[in-house]
Amino acid sequence: MRSVFVFPAGERAEAVASLDRHLPGQRDPWTLEGDLYLEVDDEQTGRLFSDWDPDDVTALEAAVGHRPAWAVQIDISGRIDGTTEVHQLVELLLEHGGVATDDCSGHPWTLQEIRSGALDNGLRFFDFRAYHELNRE
Template identity: 70%
Template sequence: MRSVFVFPAGGRAETVASLDQHLPQHRDPWSLDGNLYIDIDDEESGQFFSDWDPDEVAVLVAAVGHHPGWAVQIDISGRIDGTAEIHRLVAQLLQHGGVAFDDYSDHPWTLQEIESGTVIGGLRFFDFRTYHELQCEH
């Protein structure tokens, strides 16, 4: 299972309403075709940021301008490529700003970077293929 964390610029209620609108039959947690599993993760649950490196949290705080208390966690099934699906969902969630983190880099990806295919550290957003190729080279 691969994961993406999305930190939308809008409020939590606005994000939940957007997910409800686009995925009305699969709510809390939401699911997209049984291949993407979407949930809100927050510090109140006690688990949020528990496996994040402090440097990653510092990069996130610098990118969004504050320490966020919640995020949309999207888990992508290994049964599918998932690239097109995750790009569509992240575009929806970041339409008003914010950033996303994937499992493959420590970069806070903006929607503009994702949509333009920006390469940072040799990787694009959710670039699991290149990531694995680079890992095999080392």
């Protein structure tokens, strides 16, 4: 299972309402085609940041300007590629700003970076294939 964390600008309730509109009839978790699972996580009641590298948290705080209190976690089944679906969901959640992170790098990605295919240490956002190739050697 691969994971993406999305830290939308705005209020938690706005992100939840957006997910409710686009994935109706479900909540926490929301699912997309049975292969992507979305839930809101936080440090108070959940496990947000519990297994993060401290440098990745520091980079996220610098990008956002503070330590985010919550995130939308997207878990992607290994049964599918998921790239298109992840990009669609991130577009939806970051339409008003914010950043996203993935399992492949500690870089907090803006929507503009994701759209443009920007590179960080030779990787694009959710570039799990290249990540596995780089770490195979």
